[in-house]
Amino acid sequence: MKSFLKTFFASFLALIIFSVLALVIGIWILSAVVQPDKPAIGQKAVLVLDLNKIYNEQEKENPIASITGDESGNSPGLYDVVRLLHYAKQDSTVKGLYIKAGSNMNGFGASEELRNAVLDFKQSRKFVIAYGETIDQKSYYVSTAANKIYCHPQGGIDWDGFSVTYLFMKGLLDKLGIEPQVFYAGKYKSATEPFRFTKMSEPSRLQTTDMLNDLYSILLKTTAAARNIDTATLHSLSVNGVIRSANDALNNKLVDGLKYDDEVKDEIINLLKLKNTDKINFTELNEYGAAVPYKKSGNGDKIALIYANGDIVGGKGDDEQIGSDKFVELIRKARLDNDVQAIVFRVNSPGGSSLASDAIWREITLAKKAKPVVVSMGDYAASGGYYISCNADSVFANAGTITGSIGVFSLLPNMQKLFNEKLGLTFDGVKTGPYADMGSVNRPLTETEKRFLQASVDSIYYTFKSRVAEGRKTNIDYVDSIAQGHVYTGERAIMLKLVDRTGTLQDAVECAARMAGTKNYWLKEYPEKKTFWQEITNADNFVESNSEKAIVKKIGAEQYQMLQRVKNVKELMQAPQARLPFDMNIY
Template identity: 55%
Template sequence: MSSFLKIFLASLLALIVFTVAAFFLLVGMAGSLASSEKPTVGGKAILVVNLEDEFKEIAEDNPIAEITAGEENQTPALYDLLRLIRHAKSDSAVKGIYLRCGSNANGFATGEAIREALADFKSANKFVIAYGDVITQGGYRVGNVASKIYCNPKGGVDWKGYAMQLLFLKGTLEKLDIQPQIFYAGKFKSATEPFRETKMTDANRQQSTELMNGLYEQLLLQTAEARKLDTATLHRYANENLIRSANDAVKYGLVDGLKYDDEVKDEIKQRTGSGKYDKINFITAGKYMKAVDYKKSGKSKIAVIYAQGDIIDGKGEKESIGSESYRTLVRKARLDKDIKAIVFRINSGGGSALASEVIWRELTLAKADKPVIVSFGDVAASGGYYLACNADSIFAEHNTITGSIGVFTLIPNMQGFFNKKLGVTFDGVKTSPDADAMTVSKPLTESQKRFLQNDIDSTYHTFKSRVAEGRKLSIEYVDSVGQGRVWIGSKAVELGLVDRIGGLDQAVACAARMAKITDYRLREYPDKRGFLDMILGSKEQAPQAALRQELGEDGYRVYQQIKKTKNLSGKAQARMPFELVVE
């Protein structure tokens, strides 16, 4: 007993010492961060933009990078990146941009925004060199804007056209004896198709085909302009599978040459007038963000509120749009007299219809006090569009996925699964016939089914009414372009669902014009998290990161879809019909 106590007390003492030491270490690191000097850009700088990094609307916190001189490793938010590129255009210290375009972790509209920023950078007679060992179509659709684009002699360029594939679970559910009880409004609202079909419906195939063709057409048009080729020729390359090797990519004009990494860097040295043995002054976007003042300053304020992720009831999590949290953010901007206009940036495929209504209400109140402009990112569909529909003006990129005006819900009947597969049965008491209506342990009654369908129809009518009122359209017209159907941004402009093609810069400029101000700065929300919050958040995210690494991107995507399905049960969902993954 005595030896046990000695060991226990020694271990406890060691734990206390370690905890205290770790605490003071973190405090010291945080203090050194706060007091650290600005990094310098230096001369003959080359800004590095790596498309393998995901440039989100809200930057992902990286406390480890923050501690370990991490400005090198920080990935800026999308709008920060775009402003950095614009700043670099007029920065005499920055001579060019090195674009890593092997793959692209970003969506279509994000890629389009980066591509436009790079084109603008080139207009100052500065160069953009793009390189990838193997260049995917996602990387190429941004990289082709470069002054020169190269690939590895043993690599190549992927040029085969676009494809999308959907996962259907109906057969699996039948094997498990699970019956999905589905209620929806809108023939194109195909979010529930994976549970009720074994393949795409004709309506879904129609909208998906048009969506793919629209995105592909944009790729062909931009590539044709950049590479001095015609779209028919580029389309033939894909149809006949002519780009099979790196040599083919040069032969058919998709890249400027075949070079190894060292040869590309030798060219950068030549362009900057550096010697053979000189080190290239590469500066990451994260370091450049710390080194320069790239944000606009002024007396008045315009609020920019970033809304990214699923729209959910309550406060929400880090990468979601919680109705309570965002209602508070909009209200804060609305009641701040120094804020003259609000720009609401949306990158969301939707979610809870009720949560969307809550935020829509607060944006509508704000619109009565000051201009409210909405900017769409990669996706602003279903609930994402619900949030936007009453704004003074809506901006989208050509390739933004939007629309999907429709509603659905899903309640699984798992009685057969529990009883026949697991041998589990249920029993209980209730005080009224429908007290247990939302249980998954038995099928819905006919009256309960009618109630749910009526609820979905009513929510859809409200959704259409919000759009009709906000866009000054008839409900009949909204229904004709609604029905859950998705559109790309350029088509949405033609249909009257979006006002203009443009990014966040154009939306902010519009807000300033409507507020009649010229001297302004941006007040961006949500606020950046504190150091301790980042540490705790990093701990929460670690299991997800490990799971993602173990399952791979495709497996993790399926896991996320299954996880989302849990939140669909019994609640009206204004959600995009599918998660767009294009190969």
């Protein structure tokens, strides 16, 4: 019987493996043989900009979708959206743009890029209509670029101002018997405050207030110019809680009308001069991107565009991280390629490992000696994200970019009380020297060990400030006066000379071309797009992506982000960090 079962299960396992391999190979062969034609856009197309979608720095593509024809899982990158709208401006088949303005899932920097792209498209005199049932403030910010803004008669506009809420864990850690041993440099470096305090420190409250006020000011000034309402009136509407319904929004000129979905579509039909029975040719951006040649390729001089998106970590990292080994290799490849005339480094990162940041900084420094290097900052380029940006020839940021945060911290938990008193666990062992087990979580650090760790953090902080002083061509005393872990918006960072100018990624590309002395250029983008085979065989990413979607669907995006923050605590304990204080979700 044992022999039978052994043979049966071995055969069953072999059958499963064979079936999976057959499926993968079959899909691969099918994709190679069945190459779908470029989709036809048709006449009188209306492009759809859906603000509910997250437009990542690079395109997200579902490999199965290219076979099944279901493009809903695909999403163009942020810069792709910008280039698509620019191309559509001259495309006679595209007659207008429809903005789905519900909840904007993109950050302030990305929203600024999107809004500027809509303004550029509108120069073609094609119509732009924004519509949402209820429109949040970031969606409204983008929508102010439209010709008309409509909301549902029973919906409305969120016009209550911005807020940010931080999660503090000290009370939980106290109950568990976990003592956070914290070492930091910079009085505003508040990334460790959730472990030390139960509420914000005054320096943290001050910098967060300044940051929110800057972002709020951008919203007010933009809205004032677009809607012809002065900023004082707009601010009064917010602080007095005037906008409570769709009618309030209409009466105070924040929207152009209250309409149901069918009424908005009727207006678009009239603009297109169609019959009432005709169907509007709504075209998603990913479909449009598959149909038109919106990217220049292969002709003229080559400029490398390197996207650095996510937390900065040692090693190669994953697709959502900036792994130092991977990005050193990418920058070096562009540096040594004689055909590359300039490098544009797009940074969208809250920071991370200080050691990994320094490795990338070094390669940027070497590249700058060989050819022009221009940085474009996204939603975030803070702490480690600023570290890897500061030594470029020119640094661009959006007005709403979160940057600065020049500071360092290190965190090590002492879990002795948890182990001994809560769990009844004790530890014993031997060592060849007094510091051989330094960093063990089962005992507190000695005073000497604490001095070692603080000295290490202070040394890294000094190096960080030195890098900034060198890159920004100033002295270390000045850098120290504006550093201290302080977070700034891009607009304020220009005044402090941490950033050269406000501008989009396209502005940074054009600057790099000018510095390289070329007008005829094309972009080679890194990390390079994975092949179909690489995507389909990357089972781990496929499973992780679908698991994440399932969890978000069950518990909601905000709750999932909270879980991610708790998970990230482990990473904070691995090495000294140059990282943005908190994970900022601004509403």
